[in-house]
Amino acid sequence: xxNFKFPDxxxxxxxxxxxxxxxxxxxxVGEGETLCLIETDKVNAEIPSPVSGILKxxxxxxxxxxxxxxxxxxxxxxxxxxxEEKEPQTAKVETTSVDEGDNAGVVGQLEVSSHxxxxxxxxxxxxxxxxxxxxxxxxxxxxxxxxIDIQSLKGTGEFGRILKTxxxxxxxxxxxxxxxxxxxxxxxSGSGTRRVPITSVRKxxxxxxxxxxxxxxxTILMDEIDVTSLVKLRSExxxxxxxxxxxxxxxxxxxxxxxxxxxxxxxxxxxxxHEKGEIIYKDYINIGFAADTPEGLIVPNIKNADQLSIYDLxxxxxxxxxxxxxxxxxxxxxxxxxxxxTNYGAFDALFGTPIIKYPEVAIMGIGKITKxxxxxxxxxxxxxIMPISFAVDHRIIDGADAGRFVMMFKxxxxxxxxxxxx
Numbered sequence: 442x443x444n445f446k447f448p449d450x451x452x453x454x455x456x457x458x459x460x461x462x463x464x465x466x467x468x469x470v471g472e473g474e475t476l477c478l479i480e481t482d483k484v485n486a487e488i489p490s491p492v493s494g495i496l497k498x499x500x501x502x503x504x505x506x507x508x509x510x511x512x513x514x515x516x517x518x519x520x521x522x523x524x525e526e527k528e529p530q531t532a533k534v535e536t537t538s539v540d541e542g543d544n545a546g547v548v549g550q551l552e553v554s555s556h557x558x559x560x561x562x563x564x565x566x567x568x569x570x571x572x573x574x575x576x577x578x579x580x581x582x583x584x585x586x587x588x589i590d591i592q593s594l595k596g597t598g599e600f601g602r603i604l605k606t607x608x609x610x611x612x613x614x615x616x617x618x619x620x621x622x623x624x625x626x627x628x629x630s631g632s633g634t635r636r637v638p639i640t641s642v643r644k645x646x647x648x649x650x651x652x653x654x655x656x657x658x659x660t661i662l663m664d665e666i667d668v669t670s671l672v673k674l675r676s677e678x679x680x681x682x683x684x685x686x687x688x689x690x691x692x693x694x695x696x697x698x699x700x701x702x703x704x705x706x707x708x709x710x711x712x713x714x715h716e717k718g719e720i721i722y723k724d725y726i727n728i729g730f731a732a733d734t735p736e737g738l739i740v741p742n743i744k745n746a747d748q749l750s751i752y753d754l755x756x757x758x759x760x761x762x763x764x765x766x767x768x769x770x771x772x773x774x775x776x777x778x779x780x781x782x783t784n785y786g787a788f789d790a791l792f793g794t795p796i797i798k799y800p801e802v803a804i805m806g807i808g809k810i811t812k813x814x815x816x817x818x819x820x821x822x823x824x825x826i827m828p829i830s831f832a833v834d835h836r837i838i839d840g841a842d843a844g845r846f847v848m849m850f851k852x853x854x855x856x857x858x859x860x861x862x863x
Contacts, residue, residue, distance in 0.1 A: 729778035
């Protein structure tokens with residue numbers, strides 16, 4: 442009997458609501474056929490069957506909540522009476538393109554996303570059921586070589602797939618662990634207090650920020666940019682953009698300047714493989730931006746942002762922001778970012794200390810544009826000043842590198858016409 446449990450589909454999602462069954466008990470189910478539709482905090486996912494056989498039991502009724510690890514279905518496979526142990530099969534369905542080998546897996550059809558359901562050849566066996574250990578081949582080998590119990594790890598990949606970085610983190614924790622286990626103080630709930638469970642999105646943020654701070658040594662450079670010419674240009678184009686149905690903010694100009702600068706300094710668009718001591722350069726520039734939603738922070742990214750015009754960038758920013766707030770964002774829209782920008786100015790702030798989105802190596806924080814007196818040609822004039830906070834991964838990027846990046850970025854925003862003509 443194959444015990445198929447509701448997998449961890451990533452992004453901190455730990456439960457879902459069963460919306461629809463496509464098969465009933467007793468039906469013949471084919472490998473890769475859609476079993477059910479499950480609503481989560483971000484997407485509605487059609488879950489495919491990993492094996493062929495007869496559906497013997499449904500683990501949850503329509504309208505009820507199912508948690509990660511709960512039995513979704515029991516499937517009686519053909520020739521199950523044979524004594525030999527059968528390796529779990531991978532669902533033969535449509536595959537998706539993922540640019541890291543660690544994420545290779547099997548795809549289920551999604552209503553608003555393209556989740557990856559990971560597969561594995563490892564299994565636990567008892568008398569009646571088989572369950573999967575979701576891990577990439579690289580992670581599996583690395584865990585074996587370093588005596589890490591892979592079944593004790595929680596994966597950060599799609600559907601809870603254990604990635605090489607998860608094993609690396611376990612290795613780091615093992616090396617840093619004191620002889621005596623760390624005793625985390627318990628929080629006592631006294632009078633005048635209340636406990637509220639965090640949302641799935643907030644849990645994903647907790648994990649992502651903790652991972653980034655544990656692995657990446659941040660160094661931060663802060664500066665101010667005279668964007669008087671940019672403010673004038675945007676003001677001149679604002680009404681024309683509005684007539685075309687485009688909400689023109691400063692962010693498209695900022696992203697355009699970032700892509701131009703990244704083209705000149707490609708290391709800021711890279712990732713770092715600490716284990717192999719290799720820098721992974723990427724031939725595409727996907728600019729992520731922090732979107733504030735009622736559930737928490739989501740970071741969608743604009744694919745191939747360097748190939749888009751200012752108006753195209755504005756359209757995509759508006760579309761992704763709207764879908765993030767409305768919870769219709771697709772998983773592919775938040776995957777494979779290469780560089781992130783976050784806007785402190787939207788909340789009336791000037792500077793901040795942004796946290797890099799692992800495995801990226803840099804993040805640009807943009808502050809509120811204000812009018813300030815500055816000295817130009819030995820005269821005091823009023824200028825529009827935009828503060829920035831630039832954090833980089835100090836393992837592979839030095840302060841001098843960050844300084845050169847900021848110098849070019851500043852020059853493009855100070856003279857935005859040159860940026861648009863190049």
